[in-house]
Amino acid sequence: MSTHHTDSHHDTGHHLHGGPKVYGVVLAALLTLTIITVVASKIDFGSASANVIIALIIATIKATIVALWFMHLKYDKPVNGMIFASTLFFLALFFAYPYIDTNSRTDVKPSNWKGPAYMPDSGSAVRGIGANFPVAPAPPPPGAKPAEPAAKH
Amino acid sequence: MSSHAITADHEAHGHGHHDPNLQHHFAEMGQQFECSKIGMWLFLATEVLLFGGLFVGYGLMQGQHPEAFKSAHHHLDWRMGALNTIVLLISSFTMVMAVWSAQTNNQKALIRNLILTIGCACTFMVVKYFEYSHKYHEGLLPGAFYSYTGPHQNAEFVFFSFYFMMTGLHGIHVTAGIVVLCYLLYRAKQGAYNSSYYTPIDLTGLYWHLVDLIWIYLFPLFYLIS
Numbered sequence: 113m114s115t116h117h118t119d120s121h122h123d124t125g126h127h128l129h130g131g132p133k134v135y136g137v138v139l140a141a142l143l144t145l146t147i148i149t150v151v152a153s154k155i156d157f158g159s160a161s162a163n164v165i166i167a168l169i170i171a172t173i174k175a176t177i178v179a180l181w182f183m184h185l186k187y188d189k190p191v192n193g194m195i196f197a198s199t200l201f202f203l204a205l206f207f208a209y210p211y212i213d214t215n216s217r218t219d220v221k222p223s224n225w226k227g228p229a230y231m232p233d234s235g236s237a238v239r240g241i242g243a244n245f246p247v248a249p250a251p252p253p254p255g256a257k258p259a260e261p262a263a264k265h
Numbered sequence: 266m267s268s269h270a271i272t273a274d275h276e277a278h279g280h281g282h283h284d285p286n287l288q289h290h291f292a293e294m295g296q297q298f299e300c301s302k303i304g305m306w307l308f309l310a311t312e313v314l315l316f317g318g319l320f321v322g323y324g325l326m327q328g329q330h331p332e333a334f335k336s337a338h339h340h341l342d343w344r345m346g347a348l349n350t351i352v353l354l355i356s357s358f359t360m361v362m363a364v365w366s367a368q369t370n371n372q373k374a375l376i377r378n379l380i381l382t383i384g385c386a387c388t389f390m391v392v393k394y395f396e397y398s399h400k401y402h403e404g405l406l407p408g409a410f411y412s413y414t415g416p417h418q419n420a421e422f423v424f425f426s427f428y429f430m431m432t433g434l435h436g437i438h439v440t441a442g443i444v445v446l447c448y449l450l451y452r453a454k455q456g457a458y459n460s461s462y463y464t465p466i467d468l469t470g471l472y473w474h475l476v477d478l479i480w481i482y483l484f485p486l487f488y489l490i491s
Contacts, residue, residue, distance in 0.1 A: 207320075225486075
């Protein structure tokens, strides 16, 4: 034990929070939520996006628990939480703008794609979204080698 | 370190006794600790945005190729992912216990918890190694390297591009964490940390929890799409 011990908490200006018991409960909660995520992924909630949203909600609950207790934001000075919250705000902006633009984008092709870069024949190149990148290219353009011949089976 | 010289300087000026870890531009230990912490949170903000870019890309591509992503994710073993999630969560617990040990001046528990955290981190990387080598042998690789010959959909290579970029970048962070934790262990064994000075332990803890937090999102997005 150091001689600083008696006034150490005063030194750092820090009152102790948390502790093994609290952290143990937090860990148990996180492990339980992990099991819930896995179980939820096996249940069909109607649509693929419903499952993704449920998985992300559970992940966000877990992330919040980690940030509040393990990262001490619950007990911290507000400034650290504000930095984190503003980061999430800018991340949300980052998400929002590309999503608004999604429908004006055409599809990406494999980097070893040998077909034409632009296929107006598909009739939906302007609308994009998978339209000019058919799952089973039929018929392949003359002289062009489909990226994955196995896909023709 | 120049901290001793600084302390001596302070004492020469009649400021009395200072903690040797207190740098001269801070008034007291609490202020120094809080300032370091703000710096760490700013760094974590850049980390969130770094991964954020990849998450945005993942979201867009998943929206464009939902079927390909769904079929590609069957190549990932969710049990491996769940195991790694549990390992990382436990490592987060041992890390926060290491911080607690330092706060309560328990040197033995500090060293034990740092060793446990490093152990969990290494376990994570070993599991990751087995997953990666399995993908490599099957040709389930990103972009142009994708050479899987079994039945699959055209855009599955996109899924694996994101899988390797995101889990790879995350793995680099875990590896960097292991290096830093080993240094902390080395210093902790020298008795460098105590209840009045544990800033490096606390800041590494924040970093480590963020790495855990990112994995919390990676796990359902890659292993559990249904």
